[in-house]
Amino acid sequence: YRIAVLASGRGSNLQALLDAIADGSLAAAIVGVFSDRPSAVALQRARDAGIPARSLRPKAFATRAEFDAALFAAVDEVQPDLIVCAGYMRLIGGAAADARQGRIINIHPSLLPAFKGLRTHQQALDAAAGEHGASVHFVTPDLDGGPVIAQARVPVHANDDADTLAARVLEREHPLLVETVRWLAAGRIALAEDVVHVDGRPR
Numbered sequence: 001y002r003i004a005v006l007a008s009g010r011g012s013n014l015q016a017l018l019d020a021i022a023d024g025s026l027a028a029a030i031v032g033v034f035s036d037r038p039s040a041v042a043l044q045r046a047r048d049a050g051i052p053a054r055s056l057r058p059k060a061f062a063t064r065a066e067f068d069a070a071l072f073a074a075v076d077e078v079q080p081d082l083i084v085c086a087g088y089m090r091l092i093g094g095a096a097a098d099a100r101q102g103r104i105i106n107i108h109p110s111l112l113p114a115f116k117g118l119r120t121h122q123q124a125l126d127a128a129a130g131e132h133g134a135s136v137h138f139v140t141p142d143l144d145g146g147p148v149i150a151q152a153r154v155p156v157h158a159n160d161d162a163d164t165l166a167a168r169v170l171e172r173e174h175p176l177l178v179e180t181v182r183w184l185a186a187g188r189i190a191l192a193e194d195v196v197h198v199d200g201r202p203r
């Protein structure tokens, strides 16, 4: 089961996948890591694990569509069964997302559909949410709006700031992403007519 990972930064979710593969608890291979930022730590993590890593600069392209076309041409070259956006901070255009529906997932640090977009932990605090968390969802042309596959919940404490909350969520993101990818690799999760199916049944 071949996985391509898209990441813009630190890459701790990428690392969680690499660690699960290394310890034998995830039967898959990461066959390429791609970034829109040459300085992304995720690229170094990939290289340290002997995985091809590439970055493309959005500024080198006239339009989002051209950037996406170049990025996904590189991604398609490694022939992934699954594309995982793990801290990939750029919007994926409609055409690129549409062409790969059911084969691209994203991890987003909120309990979707609550708190789409950026600064989700601050959004949760501003809304005085009692609960927060992370979601793994299929990527569709609708930003952070694709069908949710799985979520992890954490409490929000009275003395939380965005950093303490982010840390509590991140700790849950890693096992959530690994477990979701495990189910996808096992063929237990699929997207059909915009609905997530688990073991063949709509969920």
Ligand code: GRF
Residues within 6 Å of the ligand: 007, 008, 009, 010, 011, 012, 013, 014, 086, 087, 088, 107, 108, 109, 134, 170, 173
């Ligand atoms: C995570 O919180 C992820 O949900 C969000 O960006 C962060 C990426 O962290 N989209 P990392 O790069 O995987 O460490």
